[in-house]
Amino acid sequence: MQEYKQIDRTEGLPKFYAAIYGYMTLGLLMSAASAYLAIYSDTIISDMFYEFLYEVPYSVLILIGIELLLVVSLRFKENRIRSTAASTVLFILYSVVSGLTLGLITSLYTGESVMAAFISTAAMFGVLSVIGVTVKKDLSPIGRGALSALIGLIVTVFVNAFIFQSEGVSMMISIVTVIIFSILTAYDTQKIKYIYQHYADSAGIGSLMILCALELYLDFINIFLAVLRIFGKRN
Template identity: 40%
Template sequence: MANWSDPRPSAAAYAPGVSRADFDAGLRSYMLSVYNYMMSGVLLTGVVALLFSQTGWVQLMFNPNGGASGLGWLITLSPLAVVFAMSFGQSRMSTGTLQLLFWIYAGLMGLSLSTIFLVYTSTSIAQVFFATAAGFGALSLYGYTTKRDLSGLGTFLIMGLVGLIVAMLLNLLFFRSGEMNLVISAIGVLIFAGLTAYDTQKIKSIYAHVAGTEMVGKVVIMGALNLYLDFINMFLFLLRLFGSSRN
């Protein structure tokens, strides 16, 4: 069980015979790998989204009378299928398979998010992206350095996320309220801001249990996926709040 009261567990407690200096060096390398994968995934998503938005294919995601087409639904739901496959199959998959699925997921997300370039101005997308990056960096740094136990906060935020998804579905299917959409977006930003700090601390703590094992590679990929999802969702909710519409 992770020592949540101190996110920097001693080397002696988890890795007998390993010096604190070696443990800390391994931890830094591990976290750097997580961030490299996460940032590379975000970059791939952004590039794919931008390039796909400039082709005529993006228009095929919509029906002439409005709403998503069959292709649109396929592109939208495909990333969800990949996430479920990674989450529930990680114990049976090799590190290489998880890496491949991560890149596939980031690319599919790029196709799915290409429509934001049809809705919002490029300037506002860039501004919100860099604001998200700054906020994400600060929150992740807090999660990495704080000695406060964030596990209770994580449980609360996950419960809040479930409620948020329910509220989004109700608003989409029944209420269709612009005011409720703004409230949902604001709450979404707060939830994923908190999850960024919580997930960073959790990923850091897990290292003590996998250091020196073949599980490290898998944990790096899944940790990067968690932080990627925090970043992307925080970006999308901020975009809904502050993005400038093309109309």
């Protein structure tokens, strides 16, 4: 995490947190709606999506590529001024595309498993967020450690997918994923406080607010998917 200038500024911080969590919730709702319309609904949208999956080569990889492109676009101007409207549009687009891939994954599991994983993740996320807001200790060291561990985890995922293809290793990856993103949830929540203290009067505060919402969204989704893989029952 960057070194932020410490300013004794607390007025407006609760509203800042509320706005960020509001955007994160909006992203989750957009993803849920996207998943439902594309995978579970009996509509023309669902028909078009399945036609895209079956007729376009590497369609899932294309969706993942679009997700990565949108994340990079949101983060590219992290230290520059970007309009809140532009950042919001990119975030909503990302949430919609992410919902398509999430819908494909959740369709492999029973509805009860998906609901149980979501409720468990929401409860865990809430506790970790409270820790991030209230803890006095600087979480930057363990946050940076978790980010470093995440790189190793990503490498392990690819190695297991293309070489070992082991269910045991896959389960260990899911457990480690929960641990890493639990740490990152508390870290990212605390980081919001430092961002507000440093950038509250900046013209780019709205864009940074969307970026914080994106990071929390990613934390939530990764914990949810890992919990679903660990405890979920497949269809």
